[in-house]
Amino acid sequence: MKPMGRFHGTGGELFVLFLKNGFLTLITLGIYSAWGKAALYRFFFSNTEFAGHRFQFTGTGKEIFLGILKAFLLLGAILAGAFALSVVLTFVMPKAFASAVFVTAIYGGIILLSAYSLFASTRYRLSRARYRGLAFRLEGSPWEFTQSVILKVLFCILTLGLYSPVLLHHIKSRLFNQMRYGNLKFAWDAPIKEYWVLCIKGYFLSIFTLGIYYFFWKPQMYTFIRKHLTLGGQRFQGSFTPGQFAAQVFTNIFLAIVTLGFALPWILVRDVQFRLAHLALENPEILEAAVKAEAQKGGATAESLAGIFDMDVGVGF
Amino acid sequence: MAVIWRGRAHLFDGETSKPLQIDLSLEPDGLEIHAADVSRFVGHYRRKVLRWLEVREDGLIRLELTAHPGVLLEIQSQEARHFLREHGLDRVHWLPHVSLAAKVSIAVMGLVLFIAGFFLFGLDGFSRLVVKHIPDSVDRELGEKIPSLHLISDTTIGPVTCPDLDSARSKSIALIQSLGAPGLEGLRVEVAPDTSIVNAFALPGGRVVVYTGMLRMLETQQEWLALLAHEVGHVSMRHGMRSMVRSSVLTITAALIFGDAAGLSAFIFDNAQRLTTLKYSRVDEEEADAFASEMLLATGYSTQGLAQLFEKLDRVQEQPEWSAFLSTHPASGERIAAAKAKAVGNKNALSDFLTEAEWKALRSGCGP
Numbered sequence: 170m171k172p173m174g175r176f177h178g179t180g181g182e183l184f185v186l187f188l189k190n191g192f193l194t195l196i197t198l199g200i201y202s203a204w205g206k207a208a209l210y211r212f213f214f215s216n217t218e219f220a221g222h223r224f225q226f227t228g229t230g231k232e233i234f235l236g237i238l239k240a241f242l243l244l245g246a247i248l249a250g251a252f253a254l255s256v257v258l259t260f261v262m263p264k265a266f267a268s269a270v271f272v273t274a275i276y277g278g279i280i281l282l283s284a285y286s287l288f289a290s291t292r293y294r295l296s297r298a299r300y301r302g303l304a305f306r307l308e309g310s311p312w313e314f315t316q317s318v319i320l321k322v323l324f325c326i327l328t329l330g331l332y333s334p335v336l337l338h339h340i341k342s343r344l345f346n347q348m349r350y351g352n353l354k355f356a357w358d359a360p361i362k363e364y365w366v367l368c369i370k371g372y373f374l375s376i377f378t379l380g381i382y383y384f385f386w387k388p389q390m391y392t393f394i395r396k397h398l399t400l401g402g403q404r405f406q407g408s409f410t411p412g413q414f415a416a417q418v419f420t421n422i423f424l425a426i427v428t429l430g431f432a433l434p435w436i437l438v439r440d441v442q443f444r445l446a447h448l449a450l451e452n453p454e455i456l457e458a459a460v461k462a463e464a465q466k467g468g469a470t471a472e473s474l475a476g477i478f479d480m481d482v483g484v485g486f
Numbered sequence: 487m488a489v490i491w492r493g494r495a496h497l498f499d500g501e502t503s504k505p506l507q508i509d510l511s512l513e514p515d516g517l518e519i520h521a522a523d524v525s526r527f528v529g530h531y532r533r534k535v536l537r538w539l540e541v542r543e544d545g546l547i548r549l550e551l552t553a554h555p556g557v558l559l560e561i562q563s564q565e566a567r568h569f570l571r572e573h574g575l576d577r578v579h580w581l582p583h584v585s586l587a588a589k590v591s592i593a594v595m596g597l598v599l600f601i602a603g604f605f606l607f608g609l610d611g612f613s614r615l616v617v618k619h620i621p622d623s624v625d626r627e628l629g630e631k632i633p634s635l636h637l638i639s640d641t642t643i644g645p646v647t648c649p650d651l652d653s654a655r656s657k658s659i660a661l662i663q664s665l666g667a668p669g670l671e672g673l674r675v676e677v678a679p680d681t682s683i684v685n686a687f688a689l690p691g692g693r694v695v696v697y698t699g700m701l702r703m704l705e706t707q708q709e710w711l712a713l714l715a716h717e718v719g720h721v722s723m724r725h726g727m728r729s730m731v732r733s734s735v736l737t738i739t740a741a742l743i744f745g746d747a748a749g750l751s752a753f754i755f756d757n758a759q760r761l762t763t764l765k766y767s768r769v770d771e772e773e774a775d776a777f778a779s780e781m782l783l784a785t786g787y788s789t790q791g792l793a794q795l796f797e798k799l800d801r802v803q804e805q806p807e808w809s810a811f812l813s814t815h816p817a818s819g820e821r822i823a824a825a826k827a828k829a830v831g832n833k834n835a836l837s838d839f840l841t842e843a844e845w846k847a848l849r850s851g852c853g854p
Contacts, residue, residue: 300503
């Protein structure tokens with residue numbers, strides 16, 4: 170496999186960008202963070218090359234800022250709603266039950282909102298991503314996605330996590346299968362049974378071997394996820410050896426420790442470089458065959474919600 | 487016309503993903519496409535119709551041609567980047583940005599000043615305004631959120647009670663309530679049996695908690711009445727609620743700035759617990775002092791107790807066992823002076839209002 174990905178950015182550039190964003194965010198009392206986020210996206214997108222061409226982020230700081238405002242209003246409304254509910258409930262049931270309902274409503278709301286924002290933020294990022302002049306998009310609606318996830322989340326809790334690979338498979342499958350590049354479709358055909366076995370084996374063996382198996386498991390997962398992903402019928406490829414992965418991880422840890430965390434920008438860039446250096450597409454000619462499809466709208470509200478919950482479950486290129 | 491750079495580049499027409507090869511030159515007044523896979527793009531484009539998207543350090547240059555919506559031009563050349571910078575060709579886009587940055591900076595500085603001004607001068611007034619619109623029942627509800635004393639301190643026993651102490655409490659409460667100050671309907675005094683804690687505080691809604699450690703330090707009934715009147719002042723003027731509003735505004739602002747919803751939710755869940763560690767503002771403390779003075783004078787008692795209490799606070803500044811009370815009630819020289827000034831004018835103090843047995847039960851927390 171000849172790698173087709175390449176990252177042009179450097180840790181130094183990212184470090185300067187972090188400094189600039191941090192400083193401006195501080196003196197503007199946080200307002201600049203939206204523009205800072207847009208600049209970060211531009212840095213990562215514009216520096217990412219695949220099959221000879223680079224990505225482009227077309228989103229703006231302004232729309233992310235409006236998204237943050239809407240996200241906070243939405244959160245406030247939900248909290249106020251839950252509070253009002255608990256007040257009303259105190260009239261009809263004992264206080265302890267009312268508080269239990271309140272807490273359940275809050276946690277339930279957070280789970281629902283997390284699922285919603287996972288979908289909607291992925292949709293936002295894809296809709297603002299351009300490659301060779303054409304945009305990506307994510308079909309389907311965030312509510313539909315949220316509904317499809319909710320029972321599975323409950324099962325995960327009930328089975329103490331044994332069901333979680335099914336949930337992860339479902340999320341990946343939904344997101345990948347609804348992704349489009351122009352008129353070309355992405356598809357993910359990973360058999361659920363194999364995925365479940367791979368995950369469970371990974372969790373338990375990693376624990377039993379005190380983490381050693383993790384370095385064998387992660388490369389397996391990476392290859393498995395990519396080999397089942399197609400674009401316009403062409404399969405993605407990508408693999409690395411446990412040795413390469415361990416070297417990558419340990420170097421990152423070493424850098425983080427000796428620089429007391431200051432190497433973070435370099436570590437992030439190294440990671441993107443590592444992933445891109447192990448990614449290819451069976452027949453890249455397909456990338457020239459995409460035709461423009463209808464552009465997708467969709468604000469940055471969920472993008473900000475996902476940011477608030479510190480949730481960044483990328484679709485994993 | 488002087489050609490500043492000539493080379494090959496890619497053009498994406500926005501309709502397909504196929505890159506079109508173009509031969510172009512950058513010129514001081516725009517760019518010229520000499521040849522392209524699709525002939526309709528060939529021609530001269532003036533500076534005005536070029537929209538520069540990015541010029542990156544590694545030589546990636548991206549621009550749009552406003553005459554052809556959706557068309558993207560990509561040049562990859564360090565040489566082209568240097569020429570662009572040298573001749574200021576890409577400034578068509580950057581120039582208005584500079585002035586916008588200035589506008590944004592001014593707006594932001596204005597906002598910073600506004601927020602700082604609000605926190606320094608407007609927050610107190612704002613909290614008063616908000617509290618006016620919150621019903622009294624919410625204060626009581628909040629006060630009750632502290633279910634038992636062991637949540638407040640290490641004390642594992644609940645508030646103490648015995649007939650003499652109960653009657654001392656009822657007499658004290660009745661005396662204060664007889665004044666008719668607002669918000670004192672639910673007034674309640676709890677004596678916490680812990681001699682190691684020298685502290686007293688008032689929770690919103692009228693729950694006043696006094697530790698026996700504090701009661702033992704009191705020498706006269708006038709001091710006790712002054713202490714109680716001061717704490718009741720916080721209740722009557724709803725300082726607890728005001729302080730909550732102030733800290734809510736601070737927390738929410740901080741959460742907005744740092745995007746920290748976890749902190750926000752923690753604040754909402756933990757707020758009841760915070761009531762015990764609330765620090766009233768200097769203005770709140772002075773208001774409570776004034777309330778105590780007025781109340782003592784109105785009920786016919788001497789304000790000497792208040793002055794004595796403050797003098798005691800002044801003396802014990804360095805003693806560690808007083809640190810809990812002093813941290814929330816700083817004994818400033820001005821407060822002592824104000825209390826003393828009022829005490830001088832009132833010589834007709836009434837005698838003690840509690841019997842010997844009641845006073846003893848109160849000071850010892852029903853102990854021996």
